[in-house]
Amino acid sequence: MNSTPQAVRAAWQDALAAEQQAAFGYALVGPHLPGDRQDLARSYQALHEQLRDSTAAAIEAAGARPVAALGDYPALYGIAPLILAPQLEDDCAAAWRYFYSALATAQRPPPAFAPLRRSAQRALTASALRATRWRLLTGARHAVVAFPGTPTTQK
Amino acid sequence: MNERPFPHGPLPQPPPSRRGFIVVGALAAVAAGGGVWFAASTESGDDHSASPTVSQALRAAAQAERDLLATVAAALKHAHGAHRAALQTLRADHTAHLRAIDAAVADALYPTAPSSTASPSAQHASPPPSGKVRIAEVRAGEQKAASAAAARAAALTGRDAALLASIAACEATHAELLSGVGA
Numbered sequence: 001m002n003s004t005p006q007a008v009r010a011a012w013q014d015a016l017a018a019e020q021q022a023a024f025g026y027a028l029v030g031p032h033l034p035g036d037r038q039d040l041a042r043s044y045q046a047l048h049e050q051l052r053d054s055t056a057a058a059i060e061a062a063g064a065r066p067v068a069a070l071g072d073y074p075a076l077y078g079i080a081p082l083i084l085a086p087q088l089e090d091d092c093a094a095a096w097r098y099f100y101s102a103l104a105t106a107q108r109p110p111p112a113f114a115p116l117r118r119s120a121q122r123a124l125t126a127s128a129l130r131a132t133r134w135r136l137l138t139g140a141r142h143a144v145v146a147f148p149g150t151p152t153t154q155k
Numbered sequence: 156m157n158e159r160p161f162p163h164g165p166l167p168q169p170p171p172s173r174r175g176f177i178v179v180g181a182l183a184a185v186a187a188g189g190g191v192w193f194a195a196s197t198e199s200g201d202d203h204s205a206s207p208t209v210s211q212a213l214r215a216a217a218q219a220e221r222d223l224l225a226t227v228a229a230a231l232k233h234a235h236g237a238h239r240a241a242l243q244t245l246r247a248d249h250t251a252h253l254r255a256i257d258a259a260v261a262d263a264l265y266p267t268a269p270s271s272t273a274s275p276s277a278q279h280a281s282p283p284p285s286g287k288v289r290i291a292e293v294r295a296g297e298q299k300a301a302s303a304a305a306a307r308a309a310a311l312t313g314r315d316a317a318l319l320a321s322i323a324a325c326e327a328t329h330a331e332l333l334s335g336v337g338a
Contacts, residue, residue, distance in 0.1 A: 014159060094160035097321055104308075104316035114309070121305050121320050128324040129331050136335040144332050146248040147255075148324040149160070 003102040011095075011102035012059055013067045015123070018095035019052035020069035021076070025088040028073075029081035037137065041085065044130055048092070051123060062112070082138045089131035090148075096124040097149025124149050209315060212307045213260045216319055218281070219300055220253040223326075225281040226296050230288040237336040238290050245293070245329050252322050259315050294333040301326035 003011070026045030030038055056066035076084060100120040103113045128148035135143035224246065231242045301323050308319035 011159070091160075093324065097317065097324075098160050100308075100320050101314070101317035104311070104320075105313050117309060117316075121308065121323065124320060125301070125305070125324040125327045128328050132328040132331045133335075136332070142244070143335070144244060144248065144325065144328040146251040146325055147318075147321045148328065149321050 011099040022048040086134040093127040093149040297329040
C-alpha cells in the first residue's frame, strides 16, 4: 500500500513525539542511575533533545506545525531506569522505522524524501545502537534484535 | 505500511508561539530545501514493483547475509564463552534476515505464486572463509554490511526498503555487541 502525504506527515510527527518522550524519559531516569551510567543517560538525553529540535524545525520548514510535547508522560513512571532506557530507544527506533517506511512507500516522492530517508535510517540505527548498549550494560540475554524498529519481531 | 508503532493518540497542538528551536543536523535544511510538500498529491498503486533492480538489490542483500553466515560459522569453530554466545546470536539474526529477504525476492520474482515456492537463494550457501576468522574480522564485516544494507535500502522502495533499513540497523548493533564482548 502506498503512503499518502498525510501518512508521511503523521509518521514524521510520531517520530517527533517519540523523541520528545525519550528526552523526557532520560531526564526522569538519569538521576536514578549510578555515576557513569548517569553520564551516559545525560549524553543520550542531549542527543534526543537535538534530534527532537531538529525534527520539529524540519517539520515546520516543510509547512506543518510540529506536535507539542506532552506535559507529562505518566506511562514512564514506576519502570526501573535500566528497563525504561532501552524502551525509550525501542520506541524511537520503531517510530523512525515507521517514518522510513512511510517515505519509502510514497509514490512519486518529492526530492526532499531521499535525504529524509537517510536521516530516518541514521536515527533508527542510532536508537537501535543505544538500546543495545543499555541491554549490554544490564547483562540482558538478548542485547540485539533481528529487526530493530519492528516490535513484532523483537526477541 | 505497518501499523503506527508509537502509542500516541492525537497529540494536542500547541498555541501559536515562536519557540526557539535549536536547528541541528541536516533535517531542517533538507525540509526547507524541499519546500512545502505536505500538500502534494500522490497516486495510489502497488508499492512493490518486481523490476530487475529490485530483485537484483534483494539478491545482493541475500548474498551478503549468506556471506555473513559463512563468516560467523567459521568464527564459531574457534569461539568460546561470551564470544560464542554473541556469534550464535548473530547467526540466528542473519538466518532470520536471509529468510525475510528470500521471501521478498520470491515476492518480487513470482508475485502470484504461493509462498511455499519461495526460497530462491537459500540453496546457495557461501563457502566458509579460509583460515581462522577472528572476532574483530566478524565485527568489521558487520559494520561493512550495515552500510551496504542501508545503501541498498535507499535504492529500493516500499516494504523491501524498510526491511533492509531495519537489517542495516541490526547489523550495526551486531558490531556493537561484538565490541561489548571484547572484539
